[in-house]
Amino acid sequence: IEAADAAGLAALVGDLHEADLGEIIGALDADERPLLVGLLGDAFDFSTLVELDESVRVQLIEDLPPATVAEGVRDLDSDDAVYILEDLDEAAQDAILDTFPAAERLSLERSLDFPEESAGRLMQTEFIAVAPTWTVGQVIDYCRETEDLPEDFYEIHVVDPGFRLLGTVALDRILRAKRMQAVGEIVDEDRRTARATDDREDVARIFERYNLISLPVIDDEDRLIGVITADDVVDVVMEEAEEDLRALAGVGDEEISDTVWYTTRNRFLWLLVNLFTAFLAAGVIGLFEDTIAKIVALAALAPIVAGQGGNAATQTMTVAVRAIATREVGRFNIARFVNREIMVSFLNGAAFALLVGLAVWGWYGERQLGAVIGGAMIVNLIAGGLAGVAIPLAVDKLNGDPAVISGVFVTTVTDCVGFFAVLGLATWWYGIV
Amino acid sequence: IEAADAAGLAALVGDLHEADLGEIIGALDADERPLLVGLLGDAFDFSTLVELDESVRVQLIEDLPPATVAEGVRDLDSDDAVYILEDLDEAAQDAILDTFPAAERLSLERSLDFPEESAGRLMQTEFIAVAPTWTVGQVIDYCRETEDLPEDFYEIHVVDPGFRLLGTVALDRILRAKRMQAVGEIVDEDRRTARATDDREDVARIFERYNLISLPVIDDEDRLIGVITADDVVDVVMEEAEEDLRALAGVGDEEISDTVWYTTRNRFLWLLVNLFTAFLAAGVIGLFEDTIAKIVALAALAPIVAGQGGNAATQTMTVAVRAIATREVGRFNIARFVNREIMVSFLNGAAFALLVGLAVWGWYGERQLGAVIGGAMIVNLIAGGLAGVAIPLAVDKLNGDPAVISGVFVTTVTDCVGFFAVLGLATWWYGIV
Structure with a gap:
């Protein structure tokens, strides 16, 4: 297929949805991708690029002639255009933007000026805004007669002469209303809005919470400047x-189309940090070499206590991280939440202290060793529970992202406390000094 | 406020969005919740219940008089009604459904007959369907004159006499078209649909992939039976x-409003499974007690290798689990994906072997010990990479959920291989038998 049969290819690919075409492009080898786009020519819809992984997209745009890219991007809705442009470096952005009509260029530049991951980057700047004195009939006639409407829209926005948002009217309200009715009378004034500088996570939360289909975006002076739709959310x-899942596992923003080299470096850093904390735990063990030399069984048993504490702490931490991210935990219920986690840690700590104590007694036939391990277990599970809830909350308080850093600290705590509890308790119990 | 001042309360709460009212209810004590609903009486909108955590909702419904619940649920859209009913036991469901008009009861019962987490549970059965011969004008007039339209809608569905879906028309297309045009001419026939029995995860993927706002649901005979909207998705x-995040951490479907006792039992099981695997690893260490007795430093160093392998394997596993869940990895690229993961494991294994080897040499001043630990490190990181990619793929192949069970197996592999590699290598190197 890649052998240059443009007409055949166009016939094959022409009817595909851009998401499906995107998948095909992703599956091709890197040098075949620009060939495919070149062969398709005008038939290639640049919104396909939005469906590609970031690394594939950036590479493909670099490989394409700039004029082709500029022309393709010009046909897109503003939110798709911003999505493609934001990954390019400034020189490449300018080269494309310079080919645009001034008004469009300005509006795209303004969108790109908003911080990354903000509502301003997500919105499309095409929308329909009318005065409240318009009648439903006028709105319908306007839609019938205007050529250059947004590609899809779900609401009509009502604004005052200063373009400040007064409210919105869903299209179904328009259909239900009589032609003579003024939109000012059927407008829903109690509408949520987002500021262009809001974080996109907050935007998503508004959508989730209030079950919206589209959300108007306003600037600092309450003027309507764009719309975010649920499909983007x-x-x-x-x-x-x-992101939280990846952050907790230490794989960052990696995509499966990233190169081996990029992936390795990306994961290396996280492993390096963990290595330091592992040496810390090893240092704790090193303090008790005499004890281990006398009771070698401790070398096998201490990792059980440390690991179990780590698992319990990870459970607590995961719940805490997500509760913070979704704002389920706030000022009002933080005490209740912390209490609950400590109670759970205590109960599971007691249960596993008993279980492990009995298992060790049974295995080694030494009741005292069972008591030492059981005691260390309850200490470590409670420490893990405390760390699992306190560290994410503290990181959040200091405006860090709990998902990214909590994991390292939490397992450091359970490793160090776990080893220290087992070996320290054994040293004291058996009177080894 | 709880002291019985119904009017004052209604004034306070009346204007709130149901999501905000839901949060207030969640923050109240369990015995205050039914009081609040009782005081609000008819002013209480039962769609608030949809916003509550499951455990709070079920408890609250049990505490309310059945007649109140039945009346409240009757006013809801069908998807919200199903959402509330599906958590109740059958007797409670029937008690509520019996108070409904026959047609509504039948349609709700049919929705409840679809499997949990299916498209059929998610859809609302209220929608507008017209014949292709209708004109745009007729559709608008129909909307103006009909009282009992769905609460919100974004598309008109076009069906044949057998109610089979021919296509859909977005409301903005209706507004753009002339009154005389037949909807059959502007219908979008190339529409994705879902079957009522499809898994809701697949539904979400269709929305994400094709950027939809609403999706028609059809039954086995291609008849239109409902609509799913993006806000639910x-x-x-x-x-x-x-779910994947929680499954990987072993916290299941727990919500922060669950009781201490429920949470403890929920987490206990996962910890118990992990405890067994920890004993397995301890057994590996136990095999080499003689070696540890001679070189006590190994007791401190072996957990470093085991832990680092676990961290690297978790990275790989997390990427694999998500790639499987989002269908990013399929038949075509599975080999490329596995290759990439093995290469990454090898590179990071080599890097950390060098680093740890040098660190141990520096710390203990023994070059041979450094070589042993470094050698074990590369072995364990490669083993971890293999396990991290192979186990989720195998679980998926066997139709299990990779997120739920992979974690236990993967860290079992890295713990056992890690300890075995360090201690076995040391035993062989130093000739201890």
């Missing part, structure tokens, strides 16, 4: 929940 | 990404 929500 | 997407 579905993507954001997916990415954000994924 | 936002919730699903959030829950599904969260």
